[in-house]
Amino acid sequence: MNKNKKIRILGKGLTATSLKNIFKKAILYDDDNFHTYDINSNKTTIVSPGIPPSNYMVQKSKNLKSDYDMFAKKMPFSIWVSGTNGKTTTCEMLQHILEDNQSVCGGNNGVPLSKLRMKAKIWILETSSFTLHYTNKAAPNLYILLPINEDHISWHGSFEEYEKAKLKPLSLMKEGEIAIIPKKYKNIKSSAYTIFYDNSDDLCDIFNIDKSDISFKEPFLIDAILALCAKKILFDYIDYTKINTFTLGEHKLEKIYDKKKRLWINDSKATNVDATIKALIPYMTYNIHLILGGDDKGANLIPLFEVLKKIKVIIYVIGANYERLVILAKKHKVAYIKSKKLIQSVKDISLNHDGNSIAILSPSASSLDQFQSYSHRGDEFKNLVYNLSLN
Numbered sequence: 001m002n003k004n005k006k007i008r009i010l011g012k013g014l015t016a017t018s019l020k021n022i023f024k025k026a027i028l029y030d031d032d033n034f035h036t037y038d039i040n041s042n043k044t045t046i047v048s049p050g051i052p053p054s055n056y057m058v059q060k061s062k063n064l065k066s067d068y069d070m071f072a073k074k075m076p077f078s079i080w081v082s083g084t085n086g087k088t089t090t091c092e093m094l095q096h097i098l099e100d101n102q103s104v105c106g107g108n109n110g111v112p113l114s115k116l117r118m119k120a121k122i123w124i125l126e127t128s129s130f131t132l133h134y135t136n137k138a139a140p141n142l143y144i145l146l147p148i149n150e151d152h153i154s155w156h157g158s159f160e161e162y163e164k165a166k167l168k169p170l171s172l173m174k175e176g177e178i179a180i181i182p183k184k185y186k187n188i189k190s191s192a193y194t195i196f197y198d199n200s201d202d203l204c205d206i207f208n209i210d211k212s213d214i215s216f217k218e219p220f221l222i223d224a225i226l227a228l229c230a231k232k233i234l235f236d237y238i239d240y241t242k243i244n245t246f247t248l249g250e251h252k253l254e255k256i257y258d259k260k261k262r263l264w265i266n267d268s269k270a271t272n273v274d275a276t277i278k279a280l281i282p283y284m285t286y287n288i289h290l291i292l293g294g295d296d297k298g299a300n301l302i303p304l305f306e307v308l309k310k311i312k313v314i315i316y317v318i319g320a321n322y323e324r325l326v327i328l329a330k331k332h333k334v335a336y337i338k339s340k341k342l343i344q345s346v347k348d349i350s351l352n353h354d355g356n357s358i359a360i361l362s363p364s365a366s367s368l369d370q371f372q373s374y375s376h377r378g379d380e381f382k383n384l385v386y387n388l389s390l391n
Contacts, residue, residue, distance in 0.1 A: 083146025
């Protein structure tokens with residue numbers, strides 16, 4: 001990796017500025033200075049993962065690469081984790097059980113590759129479809145693919161393109177490398193050794209894992225099992241003790257209680273339909289107060305409403321897509337309240353929430369229409385709940 005190489009970088013966010021710290025001669029471009037970009041030059045251009053292929057800078061640029069491609073030759077043994085839901089938890093669990101084996105964790109939702117320790121034995125990389133779209137050279141040694149469901153349609157243009165990006169590493173992997181992927185894609189050709197699964201039971205059978213020895217339940221059980229599978233592949237050891245000491249982070253089915261001891265659940269990280277449906281499964285027999293809404297990225301929301309119409313739920317619609325949610329609620333005869341803002345939704349729920357019901361923020365949408373991030377949204381939700389009065 002030639003640190004003196006003159007490269008160009010689209011974007012000025014965390015990925016871009018971190019690369020600039022290594023490639024000192026790199027030039028960063030955004031809307032303000034792209035007019036200085038030489039569109040006839042074939043110099044390497046790194047694309048920050050958040051910039052979609054429809055962006056005019058991308059369309060005018062040449063020799064596009066991801067930051068992963070820049071580290072293709074220098075990357076240590078790497079485990080890439082992708083899929084629609086569960087990437088962060090799976091990566092965190094992997095790091096937890098592999099940290100004694102000199103692993104480090106980063107990628108698209110954490111530490112950029114350019115900040116990871118090059119002398120580490122293992123890189124665990126949470127890998128988004130955005131990065132995979134621009135990656136054409138780098139490949140994992142072990143690829144863990146969680147189920148793919150509809151998400152990021154507005155970025156990719158279609159579900160087919162989103163799915164294509166998630167499957168791309170399989171075409172780049174070599175003989176001797178291993179991929180664990182949903183059985184749905186068993187016909188995808190790859191030089192890697194492929195292991196297929198439909199559910200957690202399949203993985204337990206293949207790797208001789210005893211599910212009863214794992215303390216996690218769905219939706220986190222599959223993440224724990226995949227982490228155990230990876231350690232089994234690398235070190236021929238199923239580490240039940242270590243995995244059971246893992247602590248889940250914030251904003252993922254996080255239980256909190258208000259001053260009246262009523263249960264509220266912070267699931268702000270549920271940014272798509274599949275995540276919200278899975279979040280509701282343990283509470284199907286309760287009266288549910290559900291906060292929905294945000295930037296749904298053009299996703300098909302009908303599967304969610306097919307579930308909602310069968311349970312006892314009131315939805316409190318917020319965010320940029322609240323009008324779309326109201327139309328769907330009317331069509332599927334789901335009770336709704338137009339709260340529009342998170343602060344109002346908490347107030348509205350508080351009027352209806354009793355000790356026998358469940359209140360849950362599981363928006364099925366991105367947060368960036370009204371918040372800085374899903375964690376910002378989740379923190380705000382918790383503060384609002386904690387500050388509710390006893391009256």
